[in-house]
């Protein structure tokens with residue numbers, strides 16, 4: 255997975271949906287935290303119109319990236 259830190263506090267990263275379509279997802283730290291708190295973090299695939307929830311491992315990696323970004 256590749257991560258790109260964007261201006262402001264948005265993080266852009268690549269991930270695959272359950273049908274193996276590579277998607278580039280952009281999320282801000284606020285959106286990420288709010289979604290985690292309400293247990294509604296869902297990614298969307300534009301290719302097959304599927305929604306999926308990231309794994310615990312993926313969430314942990316995103317957390318790490320956001321923590322890095324805040325320095």
Ligand SMILES: [Zn+2]
Pocket residue numbers: 271272273274275299300301302303304
């Ligand atoms: Zn897909």
